[in-house]
Amino acid sequence: MGQERFADIVERFTHGSEAIPVSPEVSKRWQEEIERARLRMKNFARMMADPVEPKTGQTPRQEIYKKNKSRLYRYESARTYRTPVLFVPNLGISRPYIFDLLPGASFIEHMTRQGFDFYLLDWGVFGPEDNGLTLEDCVTRILPRMASKTLESSGASELTVLGYCMGAPLSACFVATHPEIAVRNFVNMAGPIDFAKVGLFGVWLDKRFFNVDRFVDVLGAVPADMVRAGFKLLKPTMDLSTNLNLWWNLWNDRYVEGFSALNKWANEYVAFPAEFFRQWVGDFYQQNKLYRGELRMGGRPVHLSRITCPVFVVGAKEDYIAPPESVKALLGAVGSGDKEYVELPGGHISLIAGRGAAVHCWPRVSRWLAPRS
Amino acid sequence: MDSSAATQQLFDLWKRQIEEGTKAWARMIGEVPGAAAVDPTAFWRPLMDQGITAWSRMLSQGPASPELLTQWKQFLDQWIEAWSKALGQAMGTEAFAQALGKYLDQWLATQGPARKAGEQAMESILQSLGLPSRAQVTDVARQLVELEERVERLEDGIAALLKRADGK
Numbered sequence: 001m002g003q004e005r006f007a008d009i010v011e012r013f014t015h016g017s018e019a020i021p022v023s024p025e026v027s028k029r030w031q032e033e034i035e036r037a038r039l040r041m042k043n044f045a046r047m048m049a050d051p052v053e054p055k056t057g058q059t060p061r062q063e064i065y066k067k068n069k070s071r072l073y074r075y076e077s078a079r080t081y082r083t084p085v086l087f088v089p090n091l092g093i094s095r096p097y098i099f100d101l102l103p104g105a106s107f108i109e110h111m112t113r114q115g116f117d118f119y120l121l122d123w124g125v126f127g128p129e130d131n132g133l134t135l136e137d138c139v140t141r142i143l144p145r146m147a148s149k150t151l152e153s154s155g156a157s158e159l160t161v162l163g164y165c166m167g168a169p170l171s172a173c174f175v176a177t178h179p180e181i182a183v184r185n186f187v188n189m190a191g192p193i194d195f196a197k198v199g200l201f202g203v204w205l206d207k208r209f210f211n212v213d214r215f216v217d218v219l220g221a222v223p224a225d226m227v228r229a230g231f232k233l234l235k236p237t238m239d240l241s242t243n244l245n246l247w248w249n250l251w252n253d254r255y256v257e258g259f260s261a262l263n264k265w266a267n268e269y270v271a272f273p274a275e276f277f278r279q280w281v282g283d284f285y286q287q288n289k290l291y292r293g294e295l296r297m298g299g300r301p302v303h304l305s306r307i308t309c310p311v312f313v314v315g316a317k318e319d320y321i322a323p324p325e326s327v328k329a330l331l332g333a334v335g336s337g338d339k340e341y342v343e344l345p346g347g348h349i350s351l352i353a354g355r356g357a358a359v360h361c362w363p364r365v366s367r368w369l370a371p372r373s
Numbered sequence: 374m375d376s377s378a379a380t381q382q383l384f385d386l387w388k389r390q391i392e393e394g395t396k397a398w399a400r401m402i403g404e405v406p407g408a409a410a411v412d413p414t415a416f417w418r419p420l421m422d423q424g425i426t427a428w429s430r431m432l433s434q435g436p437a438s439p440e441l442l443t444q445w446k447q448f449l450d451q452w453i454e455a456w457s458k459a460l461g462q463a464m465g466t467e468a469f470a471q472a473l474g475k476y477l478d479q480w481l482a483t484q485g486p487a488r489k490a491g492e493q494a495m496e497s498i499l500q501s502l503g504l505p506s507r508a509q510v511t512d513v514a515r516q517l518v519e520l521e522e523r524v525e526r527l528e529d530g531i532a533a534l535l536k537r538a539d540g541k
Contacts, residue, residue, distance in 0.1 A: 067525070129512075129517075130518070132515070145525070200461065203470045204470050206467075206470060209470045211474075211478070214478075214481060218488070233464070236457075237456055244446075244449055244453070248446055
């Protein structure tokens with residue numbers, strides 16, 4: 001450094017300056033800060049010595065149907081609206097309890113309190129025996145069955161399909177190719193549609209640089225650690241800012257509770273089945289077949305223009321996994337007359353989980369759906 | 374010390390740090406074989422040096438206030454965000470994607486034979502112990518999945534027949 005020793009700074013910091021008296025206001029703020037420091041130490045010691053397992057997924061639910069690893073859950077609600085909502089999240093990557101993280105911080109709790117008959121498709125955690133499962137199987141075999149079971153269980157004749165992240169393009173493929181299942185509304189939350197605009201993953205997975213066939217042939221399933229590495233690389237400063245914010249808010253018990261739950265979820269990565277990953281990267285990221293209308297599933301062409309029901313698209317301004325322009329692309333591709341796009345503050349996760357989501361996102365989705373359900 | 378002047382001073386230092394750090398990062402990305410190695414601490418040293426200097430200056434001009442902590446937090450947040458953007462730009466280039474692809478190729482070239490050898494060794498150990506291998510267990514699980522699929526198709530068929538019978 002040269003100019004001054006660090007010890008001198010600490011000396012002056014602890015003794016203050018004799019020339020300028022400390023005002024009562026500053027003194028009070030210091031007392032508050034010292035109390036916060038005490039609470040930080042207390043909470044830190046508790047987190048280290050006696051970590052409490054966060055109780056996630058507390059909204060009451062019932063398993064309606066299971067198919068291999070996948071489960072369909074129905075959540076308890078007043079069921080004010082006739083049209084049930086089938087929520088389709090991402091397959092692989094992470095577990096779906098992020099959508100029902102904690103009481104008061106749960107998208108599912110919000111929707112059920114609003115009176116929606118809410119169903120969650122939990123794709124499950126796939127093992128090596130599922131390496132033959134393709135994306136096409138998910139769209140043509142699992143999704144239609146889950147939709148039928150939703151209708152059967154709710155007694156309704158139509159349903160709303162709400163896709164989040166990867167669940168949105170999968171659902172879009174399903175809605176576009178299964179006119180026999182009556183879909184009343186389709187909601188895309190942070191789901192990429194035009195893969196020419198998917199940001200860093202799009203560049204890294206470009207077929208000139210990434211040989212997906214070789215990758216799958218050697219590894220089989222894409223291991224959870226590999227998925228973790230990919231997402232960590234996407235935002236290398238994430239852990240640093242997460243830990244900095246934790247330290248800053250460590251005095252706040254509510255923050256610590258939320259952090260523990262979110263941190264548990266954020267560190268629980270899920271592997272991709274081999275053939276699913278091959279098709280996901282090859283057809284979607286590398287060839288953008290969905291948006292170009294070149295995709296075929298179950299012998300049927302997948303044309304997004306065949307989606308004619310009301311469509312609601314939600315993008316997140318700071319989403320670096322599914323940038324808003326890649327999500328918004330659905331609006332121009334569908335054949336619906338009633339369609340709307342909103343771009344909300346937040347990132348890919350904070351769009352649907354956390355305090356911001358409760359204020360900005362969930363009410364927008366429920367308000368849009370209510371008159372159409 | 375006037376709080377706005379202190380903040381301005383911090384931001385000036387921050388900008389300088391970002392410029393120096395970005396140059397160091399760019400040098401590392403574009404490093405050519407045979408060139409002198411880049412010191413990785415070049416990313417962090419400017420922040421530490423300049424941050425401590427900033428604190429030193431502010432503390433020498435008046436009594437310490439907890440507001441300094443808030444300013445320091447804001448400074449770190451902005452610093453991390455700026456770094457995130459700089460890294461995002463560097464990693465969004467084709468050069469980076471190409472380097473990443475090459476690294477993965479090399480990793481797969483070693484990983485493939487290593488995995489195969491590991492699996493064969495494990496299989497022979499399990500065989501000598503009279504235990505089923507991973508592949509055999511996986512096969513059984515796969516058969517169960519297929520069986521479940523067949524049962525479902527049968528159920529669908531029966532449901533369709535019943536529906537048709539009801540319609541008559």
